[in-house]
Amino acid sequence: MYIVSQPKPLSDCQNQALAKEDVTVYPQGYLRFLRRFGEGTYRGWLNVQLPDAEVLKPFAEYGLWEHDENSPISEQQIGECIVIGTTVDGDFLAVHPQTARLIWLPRHAEHVKAISLQAREQEDEGMYALVLDEIYRQVYGISQGESIYYEPWTGTRSHLFLRLPQGQDQLTLPELADLCQNEFPPDLSIENAYACFLFYRQLGGYVRLNYAYQQEVAVFYEQDAGQAFEVMEQWLLSKGCDAISENNR
Structure with missing residues (x-):
């Protein structure tokens, strides 16, 4: 993976907060990826961010998505989700800690989608790049064929x-x-x-x-x-x- 610029390390406070997180809630490699490369944008598509349990709370009342018996979570559970990424188009990638499900909340579609990932033996920061590529394939139905790069937010x-x-x-x-x-x-x-x-x-x-x-x-x-x-x-x-x-x- 090509790193566009020198990564900006997480602060001591941010690292301490990550150390308290339940690793099993998040996709493989996510926390390690953040610790090594910092926050940034993956392949010009997805912003890899620190966990945010607050941003979706108001969305539980907005009625942005339709919910039926096939929905992975209820409308109320949207407010319980922890956001770990956003796209440049305004979609959310989140985890629901109670159900341990990885959730895609699209900005321009009516239904919330559950992302299913196969368990992998490998566990390192590079694993999360593979996870993001699989998420892209499931969401858009195609694979990204171009080179892999990551753009840290240096400030x-x-x-x-x-x-x-x-x-x-x-x-x-x-x-x-x-x-x-x-x-x-x-x-x-x-x-x-x-x-x-x-x-x-x-x-x-x-x-x-x-x-x-x-x-x-x-x-x-x-x-x-x-x-x-x-x-x-x-x-x-x-x-x-x-x-x-x-x-x-």
Whole structure:
């Protein structure tokens, strides 16, 4: 698994809180994964978070999901669930401690889903990546075929957004992506019909070329990687990109 930037260790208080958790309630490797890599985003899809027993309590009264005899939990039991992850689309991954069930609460669907995982002999932090891939397969009915990466929430990440204007004699984003890979060979690259991600350890981040929007280029980098970022920024500007905004994240 490629780690995008230096993980941010959990605080002593957070580690002490995790030590009190019942390991059997959570998916295999979840607590060990958090201790090693910290909170962050897995494969640009799921936010791996510390257990949160409070966030779903109000949802027991919202009536967001339909419940029948096939529902894994009742509407009242939603408030008893402990959230351990959220997707970028607003779905919840949670455990219900009384039933020891892993629960998927979708943002844009009507039914709560139970996730069934096969018991595995191995128990380490890498196991949780396999668990997340299996959850993705069960929820979406397909497997993720791209490389595995994890983006820790460092609190020291910055980003720059640029625009590549379209027009005659102008580079397209795929052409810019090819040039960038030739000039700056990435440590990891992921490309599909919608985007190209070029990961660089010297940035502690990556360059994202958004094919879906046709013009957007973004550079995500750690604040202590200023020199590497400036080289990348000047190169992108020299290829016709226009800077839009720069912010911390």
